[in-house]
Amino acid sequence: MPDNFDAEAARKIIMSDERINVTENNPIKELFKICVNLALIIGSFYLIIFMLSGIILFNLPAKNQVQLENFFSKLIETKVVKISDADQKRLLTVRNNILNADKNFPKTSNLDIFIMDDTKTNAFCYPNGNIYITSALYKELTTDEELTFIIAHEMGHYKHKDHLRNMRDSITGSIVLIGTVFVDPSNQGLTKMTASTIDISNLKFSRVAEEKADKYAIKMLNILYGSSKAGVEVMTKLKEKNRSNIEFLSTHPNIDRRINYIKKLSY
Amino acid sequence: MDNLIILIATLFICYMTGTIVEKRHYKKIKTRELILYKSPCISYGKSFLKDTKIKHSFLVSSSVVIGCDRFKSFLANLRNIFGGNVSSYESVLDRGRREAILRIREEAAEKNANAVINLKLETTMLGSSQDPQVCVTAYGTAVCYA
Numbered sequence: 298m299p300d301n302f303d304a305e306a307a308r309k310i311i312m313s314d315e316r317i318n319v320t321e322n323n324p325i326k327e328l329f330k331i332c333v334n335l336a337l338i339i340g341s342f343y344l345i346i347f348m349l350s351g352i353i354l355f356n357l358p359a360k361n362q363v364q365l366e367n368f369f370s371k372l373i374e375t376k377v378v379k380i381s382d383a384d385q386k387r388l389l390t391v392r393n394n395i396l397n398a399d400k401n402f403p404k405t406s407n408l409d410i411f412i413m414d415d416t417k418t419n420a421f422c423y424p425n426g427n428i429y430i431t432s433a434l435y436k437e438l439t440t441d442e443e444l445t446f447i448i449a450h451e452m453g454h455y456k457h458k459d460h461l462r463n464m465r466d467s468i469t470g471s472i473v474l475i476g477t478v479f480v481d482p483s484n485q486g487l488t489k490m491t492a493s494t495i496d497i498s499n500l501k502f503s504r505v506a507e508e509k510a511d512k513y514a515i516k517m518l519n520i521l522y523g524s525s526k527a528g529v530e531v532m533t534k535l536k537e538k539n540r541s542n543i544e545f546l547s548t549h550p551n552i553d554r555r556i557n558y559i560k561k562l563s564y
Numbered sequence: 565m566d567n568l569i570i571l572i573a574t575l576f577i578c579y580m581t582g583t584i585v586e587k588r589h590y591k592k593i594k595t596r597e598l599i600l601y602k603s604p605c606i607s608y609g610k611s612f613l614k615d616t617k618i619k620h621s622f623l624v625s626s627s628v629v630i631g632c633d634r635f636k637s638f639l640a641n642l643r644n645i646f647g648g649n650v651s652s653y654e655s656v657l658d659r660g661r662r663e664a665i666l667r668i669r670e671e672a673a674e675k676n677a678n679a680v681i682n683l684k685l686e687t688t689m690l691g692s693s694q695d696p697q698v699c700v701t702a703y704g705t706a707v708c709y710a
Contacts, residue, residue, distance in 0.1 A: 302612070308598065308601040312598070318654060324639055486638050493568030494568075
């Protein structure tokens with residue numbers, strides 16, 4: 298047995314928990330630090346593109362804006378239902394009433410109204426200003442006041458240029474996401490995290506836009522009929538049809554909150 | 565949004581299980597090292613043995629593959645963006661190395677060898693960059709004193 302081996306020293310080294318080969322730091326803390334750094338970098342990148350695309354989109358000449366709107370509208374497919382002449386006339390009268398009440402409404406769109414085949418109660422405005430109401434919702438709208446509320450709400454979206462905002466958000470989002478794929482091609486974690494954060498922030502803006510459109514619709518109802526009771530009625534009908542979900546994760550504000558602020562704005 | 569929830573949940577579960585597995589492994593390594601503390605394992609045998617008479621010697625070798633949990637690889641991948649000390653992989657490498665050395669020492673002890681000399685270590689990466697595994701091969705000469 299060689300005498301230059303000290304077993305006791307070897308035992309002491311094993312007993313001590315100190316490990317030279319492993320850095321003793323908290324991985325959660327490290328992850329948090331990296332995430333904060335990444336958020337700062339990606340956030341500033343997002344803001345720059347957001348501002349640039351916003352400036353370009355909102356300052357486009359009216360003609361090019363209409364071209365862009367038509368291009369994006371063609372990408373969406375819908376099943377339009379043929380409606381009777383009486384219904385068509387009813388829709389156009391309501392629309393013209395709103396247009397007569399609001400002299401400042403932009404005249405860049407035809408504002409055609411269509412009924413589409415769908416079992417969900419919903420209505421939306423295309424980027425080119427065309428309004429689509431689902432057949433399920435149209436059945437519910439018994440009075441002209443209720444129809445006015447829905448159409449004025451969608452026209453409010455067009456007036457507030459929410460379609461351009463959506464375009465800007467989606468363009469910015471896709472550019473940033475493509476950027477993250479290049480930065481971190483092997484692991485999809487970064488892309489997933491960025492996509493979810495962008496989604497949540499966009500939902501917040503979407504809810505603000507909906508609230509503004511609601512307020513516009515109520516203003517129109519007040520001008521045309523002197524009261525906005527129809528807004529509350531429509532919302533109550535929608536509440537029965539759609540189950541309420543978590544506001545944080547939805548494009549629209551919570552339906553109870555919508556009813557509340559509609560009631561507050563009524564007179 | 566659901567993507568993020570799934571990701572965070574996966575990472576959390578991986579972190580918890582990974583930590584438990586690692587702690588258990590370290591505990592095992594420590595107890596096994598304590599059993600073998602009297603038998604030396606040396607990388608350069610010539611100066612260590614000096615005039616000691618050797619009865620016989622034989623080759624001992626072992627290889628071990630240690631998997632890296634998702635949390636560690638996720639952290640390392642994020643760390644790669646900025647660069648720096650990828651500390652999350654260090655414990656995996658440390659475990660692999662100690663486990664491989666332990667295995668040859670145990671083999672040597674089983675065959676009544678007194679020491680392992682001329683120890684060499686080799687490390688290879690297996691698996692993908694998303695799920696890396698470290699493969700550590702250790703080999704050395706087990707000697708029995710005369």
